[in-house]
Amino acid sequence: MGINIGNQDTADLPKKVKLPGPEISGRSHIEELxxxxxxxxxxTDNKLSESVISRLLWAAQGISSDDGLRTSPSAGALYPLEIHVVIGGGSELEPGIYRYIPEGHALVREIAxxxxxxxxxxxxxxxxxxxxxxxxVISAVYPRITSKYGSRGLRYAHMEAGHAAQNICLLGVELGIGTCTVGAFDDDEVKRVLKLPSNEEPLYILPLGYV
Ligand SMILES: Cc1cc2nc3c(=O)[nH]c(=O)nc-3n(C[C@H](O)[C@H](O)[C@H](O)COP(=O)(O)O)c2cc1C
Known part of the structure; x- marks a missing residue:
């Protein structure tokens, strides 16, 4: 029996979705993007494939070195960011909210x-x-970084969200997928919708779709 979330039961949720790997042999010039x-x-209403979602997540926070460093820079390599994937009808994945797990490049569905x-x-x-x-949705777990850098860690987390978002934007151009970096929202409401733990703050929402 799973944990009951509202009228949904997590027993129905798949444990983990292993994502396909990134494609790192693209030929675009970065200046063009x-x-x-x-x-x-x-x-458009065109669906985003699992592979496209996988590539955008990898660009944002994927692991790109043998020692676990990621595609976006991070102060002290402490990685305070989390990425949540909100899937509506337009994807190969079941609708719901998934958390990206960089280690193993996978998604875990947390809400159906x-x-x-x-x-x-x-x-x-x-x-x-x-x-x-x-x-x-890019969020930050501030204690991961303020534990080392104090209140300066807050600005580091925000800078990192910018790096991750820009990577998504630029790979989106390459893939024909448009996005907009949205910062105007009610923090508490977004936390409620995503059922975020109290130590995790939403920073950015990036809606994605084919242009
Ligand atoms: C921190 C930040 C927050 C933003 N928040 C929103 C937003 O809530 N809604 C929106 O439509 N655009 C938002 N934008 C996008 C800007 O409106 C947009 O980048 C600007 O108009 C310049 O246009 P361009 O991105 O096409 O170059 C935001 C951009 C940034 C950097």
């Missing part, structure tokens, strides 16, 4: 069901969050 990046707030409308409401009704097939 930088020049083409724009905030995109309207998307399509929560996009609730997330859009928490983000001051910004419509692209309700309509995007998938959104990524």
């Amino acid at each position: 930088i020049a083409k990046r724009r905030s995109v707030r309207r998307y 069901g399509d929560v996009r409308e609730k997330l859009s409401k928490a983000a001051l009704f910004q419509p692209m969050i309700g309509s995007a097939p998938v959104s990524l």
Whole structure:
């Protein structure tokens, strides 16, 4: 018997989804991707494949070295960020909220069901969050970094969220996927929708969809 979350039962949730690996032999020039990046707030209904979601997650926080270092820089390599994947109807994955696990490059579904409308409401009704097939939510567990750097660790976590988000934006351009870096939302409401632990704060929402 699983833990009951509202009217859902986690016994129905798959334990772990192992993601396909990244493709690191692309030929795009980085300047071209930088020049083409724009905030995109309207998307087609085309589904995002598991492989595309996998690549975007890897770009943000994937492990890219044998000693566990990640694609985005991190002060002291303490990695305070978490990424949650909000899947609506438009993906190969079942609707729900998944947590990205860099070690093993996998997803764990923590909440079942399509929560996009609730997330859009928490983000001051910004419509692209309700309509995007998938959104990524970048959050920070501040104690992981303030334990070493004190209050300066807060700014480090925010800088790191920027690095991760930019990697998502630029790979998105390469893949034909638009996004918008959304910072305007009610923190407590987003925490409620994602059922985040009290020590984890949402920083960014990135709705994703084909342009
Ligand atoms: C920290 C931050 C927060 C933002 N929050 C929002 C937001 O809540 N909603 C939105 O539509 N755009 C948001 N944006 C996107 C900006 O509006 C956008 O980057 C700006 O208009 C420049 O356009 P461009 O991204 O196409 O170059 C945010 C951007 C940043 C950097």
